[in-house]
Amino acid sequence: MLQVQNIEKYYGSKNNVTKALNRVSFDVADGEFLVIMGASGSGKTTLLNCISTIDTVSAGKILMDGEDVAGLSEDALAKFRRERLGFVFQDFNLLDTLTVEENIGLALSLNHADAQTVQNRVREVAEKLGITEILSKFPYQVSGGQKQRTACARAIVAGQSLLLADEPTGALDSKASKNLLEIISTMNRDMRTTILMVTHDAYSASYAGRVLFLKDGRVFNELLRGDRGRSVFYHEILDVLAALGGDVSDVL
Numbered sequence: 443m444l445q446v447q448n449i450e451k452y453y454g455s456k457n458n459v460t461k462a463l464n465r466v467s468f469d470v471a472d473g474e475f476l477v478i479m480g481a482s483g484s485g486k487t488t489l490l491n492c493i494s495t496i497d498t499v500s501a502g503k504i505l506m507d508g509e510d511v512a513g514l515s516e517d518a519l520a521k522f523r524r525e526r527l528g529f530v531f532q533d534f535n536l537l538d539t540l541t542v543e544e545n546i547g548l549a550l551s552l553n554h555a556d557a558q559t560v561q562n563r564v565r566e567v568a569e570k571l572g573i574t575e576i577l578s579k580f581p582y583q584v585s586g587g588q589k590q591r592t593a594c595a596r597a598i599v600a601g602q603s604l605l606l607a608d609e610p611t612g613a614l615d616s617k618a619s620k621n622l623l624e625i626i627s628t629m630n631r632d633m634r635t636t637i638l639m640v641t642h643d644a645y646s647a648s649y650a651g652r653v654l655f656l657k658d659g660r661v662f663n664e665l666l667r668g669d670r671g672r673s674v675f676y677h678e679i680l681d682v683l684a685a686l687g688g689d690v691s692d693v694l
């Protein structure tokens with residue numbers, strides 16, 4: 443589905459260049475749950491922003507279903523983001539003046555879907571994510587975990603095939619984090635949504651099928667979960683983090 447080929451990203455001008463990404467390459471297969479891990483400043487957000495076409499690469503290529511996203515026009519890019527990508531961010535990004543139902547349906551409404559279609563689709567996704575009973579509430583009336591579920595529902599309501607999440611558990615307590623990670627796993631397993639999640643947290647990463655480790659803008663290592671249970675995988679992730687060097691407490 444997604445191919446990242448030798449991408450580089452520089453920030454700044456001639457005398458003051460930050461190399462945020464340095465020859466990063468990987469593929470994401472349809473239906474995968476891939477986590478990108480790395481300490482603060484390792485280039486995770488930059489990588490996600492390049493993939494989501496919010497930012498552009500300095501070198502290299504990003505292909506979605508074989509098509510170079512750099513070759514798309516502004517209109518095609520907007521359409522691509524709206525129809526193919528779902529986003530879940532740390533701060534939810536819900537609109538306070540809209541109900542949960544309206545927040546979830548927004549992308550569909552903007553795509554000119556008729557009201558009945560929007561309602562049916564919103565209810566279907568809400569049911570799967572267990573938030574049917576809060577559809578008429580406003581964001582300030584629901585819990586952090588419910589806001590995050592709402593954000594998840596919104597991210598896939600239009601049938602988006604790739605979910606991008608940047609530190610989605612960063613603002614949640616451990617119970618709400620676990621809850622969200624279970625939801626993301628469900629979206630991956632039962633709704634066949636491909637997940638690309640960025641985190642600096644080993645516990646969050648242990649839900650993935652594969653973890654890529656970034657260090658100073660480079661891919662440092664890769665771990666596959668295979669048939670192993672989540673807690674075994676969690677300990678393997680911690681081992682890699684220790685080998686990554688630096689301050690492990692920085693990524694726990």
Ligand SMILES: Nc1ncnc2c1ncn2[C@@H]1O[C@H](COP(=O)(O)OP(=O)(O)O)[C@@H](O)[C@H]1O
Binds near residue numbers: 460461462480482484
């Ligand atoms: N807009 C920007 N301008 C200049 N430097 C940036 C910008 N965004 C990120 N960087 C730098 O690029 C590096 C990677 O940052 P980032 O992708 O945000 O890392 P992470 O998400 O892993 O914490 C850091 O050194 C950061 O300071």
Ligand SMILES: [Mg+2]
Binds near residue numbers: 486487488
């Ligand atoms: Mg970041």
